Amino acid sequence: MGALAHYLEREGIPTTQISLIREHTETTRPPRALWVPFELGRPLGAPENPELQRRVLLAALELLDAAEGPLLVDFPEDALEGADGHDQDLDGWSCPVSFTQQVSQENDLEKLRSAFRREVAELLPWYDLNLEKRDRTAVVEFSPDAASELLGAFGTGEQPEIPKADLSLATALRLAAQDLKAFYFEAATARPGSALPSSEEFNRWFWQESTAGRILKAVKERCLKEGDKSLRLVGTLLLIPLDQS
């Protein structure tokens, strides 16, 4: 990020930026940067908090009025009340569908796969409702059915057909895994009146309670055993977050 600022500014374009990892910005020394104390993935602070987003945006843009630099300014932490967009109550969020019992009972691969199919089927109506209500989905390439079939088949030892002919298997698995997570998030947050989970709450549910999390771990295990280098790379780095593996 800081490097891009250097390249553009050298070409005569004034830049300002948001910084998420202060140490990186201290090293690259871009002309103007606002460090923000938010988690990775949320540079403007919190979803559905336009006031906070506006304060962050303005604080970054106002650095353009400074007479000299480089500038690395900290976003004031006392402006952060409610910044995480939920009420801090870790028991406050629950998914409309609970899977714990199903997962613990499914041990062999065929049973795991059928549990996965049931789980996806239970979530689909919530996903559809969410899509209808919000007119937006973060699912990119694979519908919930296509993603779960591809990942379920590969994770349980079959040689799956890739529903998109222009994608390699490695790319298809990676995109399908992200689409599956987006589907689970959108379905799980669709229940009327349900609070938004923090990223931590959502991750705990997805990776530790859902069958989808177990399927993705099986996909990872299989990728690591494949001869194809790009599949091994996907398995090593691009399916399971470091803090969940």
Place this chain on the structure above:
Amino acid sequence: MAHLDRMPEPMRSHLAELPCPSFKDQPWVSGQSLSRRRVALISTAGLQRRGDRPFEGMSGDYRVIPGDIKARDLVMTHISTNYDRTGFQRDWNVVFPLDRLKELAAEGIIGSVAAYHYSFMGATDPSEMEPPARNLAGLLKGDQVDAVLLVPV
């Protein structure tokens, strides 16, 4: 939150090892007051128009995002799985604050919003981004842009 020394392993080492160059020179371009500037967003979140090519790897390529894009048409295909995506899934402004930027323009706090915005995929080796960034500078000038907000993820 995103202070390396407060982060648990193995994330801390992973982030500490990302390529992060230092520079000898210190470029600085001044300009007119904020209320007259034309502002573009450049994200490194691997954002793209729905239907455009997904990001595949570390080649320093970028995608073009028209200024009149709607939230339902902007998607994320960054390859990393080590950051939160649920914020973006709920509200694109948490990563790509185009609605907020348009509000500032409507209020006269900034001059105007660019006709085009851009996205790279972060975690790319910065040297791979230099040639495309130079091309981008030309495109930005063609759009009369005189302020860029760079937004990481």
